[in-house]
Amino acid sequence: MSYTSLKSLASKYTFQPATKLLAKDLNPHAINAKYAVRGPIPTKAEELRAKLAGESHSLPFNKIINANIGNPQQLDQKPLTFYRQVLAILQYPELIYNPALVQTIPKDLIERAKLLLGKIGSVGAYSHSQGIPYVREQVAKFIQKRDGYESDANEIFLTSGASTAVSYLVSILGLGQQTGFLIPIPQYPLYTATLTLNNSKALPYYLKEEEDWSIDSSSLRTIIENAIAEGTIPRCLVIINPGNPTGAILKPDAIANLLALAAEYGLVVIADEVYQENVFKGEFVSVKKILRELQEGDDQGRFSNVQLASLHSTSKGISGECGQRGGYMELVGFHDEVIQQLLKLASISLCPVVTGQALVELMINPPKKGQESYEQFKYESQAIFDSLEQRAASLYAAFNEMTGVSCQEPEGAMYCFPNLTIPQKAVDQAEKSGLEPDEFYCSELLDNTGICAVPGSGFGQVPGSWHVRTTFLAPGTEWIDQWKEFHEMFMKKYA
Amino acid sequence: MSYTSLKSLASKYTFQPATKLLAKDLNPHAINAKYAVRGPIPTKAEELRAKLAGESHSLPFNKIINANIGNPQQLDQKPLTFYRQVLAILQYPELIYNPALVQTIPKDLIERAKLLLGKIGSVGAYSHSQGIPYVREQVAKFIQKRDGYESDANEIFLTSGASTAVSYLVSILGLGQQTGFLIPIPQYPLYTATLTLNNSKALPYYLKEEEDWSIDSSSLRTIIENAIAEGTIPRCLVIINPGNPTGAILKPDAIANLLALAAEYGLVVIADEVYQENVFKGEFVSVKKILRELQEGDDQGRFSNVQLASLHSTSKGISGECGQRGGYMELVGFHDEVIQQLLKLASISLCPVVTGQALVELMINPPKKGQESYEQFKYESQAIFDSLEQRAASLYAAFNEMTGVSCQEPEGAMYCFPNLTIPQKAVDQAEKSGLEPDEFYCSELLDNTGICAVPGSGFGQVPGSWHVRTTFLAPGTEWIDQWKEFHEMFMKKYA
Structure with missing residues (x-):
């Protein structure tokens, strides 16, 4: 059909047109x-x-x-040269065969790029929806070294920053207004936005500003009990550590008290730990490590059912590679049925950007002392x-x-x-x-x-x-x- | 608090632990x-x-x-060298200053990379949530050239592949089971999955296999009328052209009939046109172009309220860069209130991966005849x-x-x-x-x-x-x- 006839077709219709949608017509959530x-x-x-x-x-x-x-x-924060040189090679592997270029690049960096190319193939192919297996294995090793406790690559999901992980978790855990998510106030507004979007209920708990933005777990218990009394199932407890927007670092015993509440009430813990590298005072201890300590010290098995999702990202820390959209989520203690549902959600989005996945590997495995690229990186x-x-x-x-x-x-x-x-x-x-x-x-x-x-x-x-x-x-x-x-x-x- | 005392803390708790979540406890959608x-x-x-x-x-x-x-x-489909050389430079701009490398790379490619670096800055920074303004302007020019009708960069969203666009649209358009989405059967299962996840109603319409998987708009009208009679508001009409999984290309007059239904019933049209470059027989004509033809030929303004979202991606076509997660969505005829809501959703995810946005620019602006990079690209x-x-x-x-x-x-x-x-x-x-x-x-x-x-x-x-x-x-x-x-x-x- 030619376009002239399409134009003449237009005048043959006789229907009354409908109006356009306005904001009031859209999903109120x-x-x-x-x-x-x-x-x-x-x-x-x-x-x-x-x-x-x-x-x-x-x-x-x-x-x-x-x-x-x-x-x-x-x-104007400059990207780390090591990251970017490897990513350039992943985009265009032929760079490795340019002798003049190779002379200017540390040997260990070329080896790293070759290793990743071998494990990934083309960064233009969809990866496994959960993320490249090799990168997940490396993340598990990183966590194991950080915490001194085992980590399983099968329970690690690579994500597009931490936001995607939060979206998947809220999607599967929220059943409308009858399910409540405990979120700190003040909080990073991703949480309230995602909960509103999914029509789940926020159960805010206030951080104590005058005491370094710490958490009072007894007031949390009151919030939980009140929610239950009103017919809400408390489903999830969000911990942001180091804090956004507070800049505070939580104490291990405070986290232990939160984990006890999670264990008692069956709350899934979302530990937003994307600032774990940005520590200026005190020490970052992961929620996973504290959970494992409690599990070791607990001969009654009270902590054995705790379900924890810990989030990390390449956007923050020293990397600051926000636009590259890399991140991971470690699932601890979840039933396999639940992991399979998260995998299905991830598969609907096909896969996180592959260069972002590679960047996760670079972030958690920085150059080591003695390697040619170490000094500049350091x-x-x-x-x-x-x-x-x-x-x-x-x-x-x-x-x-x-x-x-x-x-x-x-x-x-x-x-x-x-x-x-x-x-x-x-x-x-x-x-x-x-x-x-x-x-x-x-x-x-x-x-x-x-x-x-x-x-x-x-x-x-x-x-x-x-x-x-x-x-x-x-x-x-x-x-x-x-x-x-x-x-x-x-x-x-x-x- | 030392870890020894954390372990001893564990035994001081006296609560009864809750059980783990199973699939039956999760969001049924x-x-x-x-x-x-x-x-x-x-x-x-x-x-x-x-x-x-x-x-x-x-x-x-x-x-x-x-x-x-x-x-x-x-x-084993090889990526296009032109794309990957530019992306390598965006990751590591210092490549431009390596004389030995620069000699091996076409001049126009270096210029393109410099242009993009000037417009983007670091690919490690979050971009505007709607996408880099320059890339959106280029997309508008591409659409204008393709269709012969104007396109507005302010109505273009860069996305992570086409899946994200579908997710945003279903999020704002779906109000639970009372809103219906017309989807072709067979369809790419992203649609049913996203609708189920958002608890919106699929209104399936069958493609006529024996007639090259064409669409019978009179049976669509029956489906719409039946849905209305049952209390469902038909909200959206999904068109996949070229077809997935059918491999069929729709005829312009068939699309015109669908647009007439959209105009009459106020249906938002989602045109999934990610295979527009993969055409072996016949001709691809965009839904946007047909809409504009109808609007020109229609002196009654019957088509003036049609709202169309057209999707494209760097994953398919000749690019095949699935893992890079690039894509765009053009919004046509939407009220600004609705566009602002889509922008807010996009902002909650911060931004699409920036290298994927750059790849969109490369896909729509391939090297031109006479440029040094043209022959190899061609x-x-x-x-x-x-x-x-x-x-x-x-x-x-x-x-x-x-x-x-x-x-x-x-x-x-x-x-x-x-x-x-x-x-x-x-x-x-x-x-x-x-x-x-x-x-x-x-x-x-x-x-x-x-x-x-x-x-x-x-x-x-x-x-x-x-x-x-x-x-x-x-x-x-x-x-x-x-x-x-x-x-x-x-x-x-x-x-």
Whole structure:
């Protein structure tokens, strides 16, 4: 049929057309899901960035400082050379046969790339939906070395970052509003968004800010018992350690108490441990290790049924390879029936991106001392770590110098979550603008300095308290000074 | 707290532990979702592959032929050099400064890589959740050139393959069992799986096998009217063109009739057009182009409210880069409120893998005649196309020579979906084994030849008819001869 006849066909129809869909016609669970990290403030920042790029502008700053999202390489963090050289070879294996190039690349790196090529084949082929078996075996070895306890490659899933893992877990564990997920408040809003989307119930538990954002397990028990009394089945307990947005590291005994609750109430534990490499103070101990310790010390088998899913990612840590979408999930103590269901869900999405899977292997098996690539790797990763640590300290100091601001010392992760005393006049002004007070503060901060941070209301906070989340990724300290200056101006203006 | 004290802590708890979760405790929608392409037959094939790799085996074949999934590079299809050289540079931009390497790489390719690096920055940074603006602009230009009608970069979403797009669309459009999605039968089981997972209702419409798997729009109207009479809101119409698993290409007037139904009943059209490059007979015309023709020819505005989401992918076509997870979705005619909701969903997953986004740009902007990289690109892509076309023809001929088998001529995509007459004795034997007859046939085929194909029941078929889906990706023709031999043996055995 030619196109002329198609056009003439159009006039032969006689039906009355229907209207277009509006938001009100869509799935209300999807509509109600919120994700502040890329919400209204970051969207406004993008608009301002476009203005800055225009021919002339009257803004009081010359660039946007993206402190809203843990996206290190957007903020000029250089990728680790070792990772990228291997990934380049995986994309184009013929590089290995270019003698001039090979001379410039460490031997152990070429060997690693050859090994991965042998195990993976083409990165353009779908892999096993659970992930490349060799990479899963390596992840199991890494976990075993980290914790001192065995890990099984059959219980490891490679994922596209940690978000996919959360989505699969909520999909199988949530049965509508009758199933509850205990989530920390403040939390990384992926959790509330995914729960809302899946029509599962969030059971928020507050972290104790004044005690380094620690967890009071007795208040958790009350929340669980109340939920049960109201007919909700508590199904899952989310632990984020090191904390996002809090930057806090949980103590082993606090985690042990959470595991006891999980064992008693049959809660699946989701341990979001994507910041395990970002530790500046104290020590990261995995939930898996604490579980195994408890199981060893427990002659009654009380901890033997605990089901734990631990998440890790190539996006954070020293790698900061967010755009490469690599990650893994270790399942501990799940019945095989449940693992098979997760595998089926993974198979519907076919497989995680294969280069991201390879990057997981590189992250967990960095070059070893004595290998040719070691020195440069060590130098680059130490520089990244040091600069994160320094900026964390600078920000912490700056916040505690600001009028009416208190901030817990960041122990890990990439964030500070300072507590703001917002003057009543500013609260009134926010109300007039239809904004939460902390949203108003972030909006003013953005308008005056170009700094984009996320209001605490996007993460949850004790009612009546106000916070802001900022990453400590942006280079330099000039922006921290600008923030201080803005803050005092804000406090004076609304005093 | 030291670990010794953790162990001693364990014995202080006194609670009674809960039991582990079983499949029966999980979300029934997740449990009920099925995905045959990676279902029981492919799983058995993996087990046999492991046996083959063992020291000795008594299997009547020496390798597994994966004809179950469109995964070209698993079956030794070479990636296109142009794509991989650019991607290698994006991973490790310093390659550009290696003079010995640069000499071996076409100038236009280096320029392309530099252009993309300028537009993208590091592939390790999260991009805009909707996808890199530059790549979206290029996609819009590609569509405009393909169809002769404008396309808007703001209405294009880059995705992780086409599966993510389907998942987002079903998430926002499905409101439980009261909303119905018209899907072709047979269909690519991603659709039924995603609908089941989201508790939305599938409204199956049968393709007419005897008429080249065409669509009878009057029977579609009956299905729609019946659904409405039963209280279901028909919400969406899925069109797969070229067809998977059918290998058929729809005629423009058939698509026009479907668009008229969409306009009349307010159905969102999902056009799965991932095989648009795989066309061996006839012509691919996009649903978007036909819609625009109808809109031009229609002075009553009957087609002005049609909402269309068209999907494309880097996994199929000549690229075959499945593991790289690239794709796009073009939204046509949607209200901005709906687009904003899709953007929010995309933002919860942060962003599609950035190298996959770059690959989309490479796929839609291949080297041009006169550019240094053109000849090799042309040679490689023509070779891939020709070998697919030849194997399609061989398979088609082979099936039609087999006793009791009929097969429509494959016009596009990567699949044949022959119709099998299965002898009653085999049907009885299948029943004894608890299998569908076509599943039994595929199981026997696998056991006897190592060929892994997927039973038609995984895609849907007219009740009482039996089919099998095979890709025509596996190299050589020896396996086709083995299949013929097996088939005649099977027919004799159960005659």
